[in-house]
Structures are given as C-alpha cells and as structure tokens.
Amino acid sequence: MPDSDGMLTRRTILGLVAIAPLAIAAQAHAASCADPATLSAAQKSMRKSLGFKSPAPDPAKHCATCAFFTGKGADCGQCALLSGGIVPANGVCDSWAKKG
C-alpha cells in the first residue's frame, strides 16, 4: 500500500513480491485446465468431433470417472483420446467409458 506520501513502502513491495508466484500459479492452473480460449483449432475440432461438453449433463458420467482420464488434480486431468489434452474433471464426451 502507498504510504501517506503516495509511495510504496519497502514492506509493501516485499509483500507483493512474496505473493506474486502464488497469483501466477493460480492463473496457470486455471489456464491449464481446458480453458477453451487457449485451445488450438485442432484441439477444438477434436473436442467437437467427440461431442465434448463441460459440465457433463449426467453427474455419474464425467471425465473423472472415464477410463481415458488421468487425473492431474481435483478438477482437471489428461484425456488419452484427446492426445493427452487437458480436460476438466466435470466434462464428458461421446466416448466416455467407465473407469475399470
């Protein structure tokens, strides 16, 4: 925060430097989990051809319960059918297969 002179204090600057990596990590996580805006045309085309949607209309059938899903975290993972593409755990496509 600026002090009474409108200048940033040393403590404020150190605080901002300390939290910057956390903010960047949070943004990277959000962007890495199938942010549609970051997908290539090929990735979008593949998702469209598989009828991918998020969130899944049937709560029992979603990526996290699919045999092709490898979880990276609680809310996203990789899909083997999408060439290892990152998908949200709550998504689903027409090729969903129950995890064994």
Ligand code: SF4
């Ligand atoms: S095959 Fe479909 S339902 Fe299964 S993880 Fe990939 S996108 Fe999700």
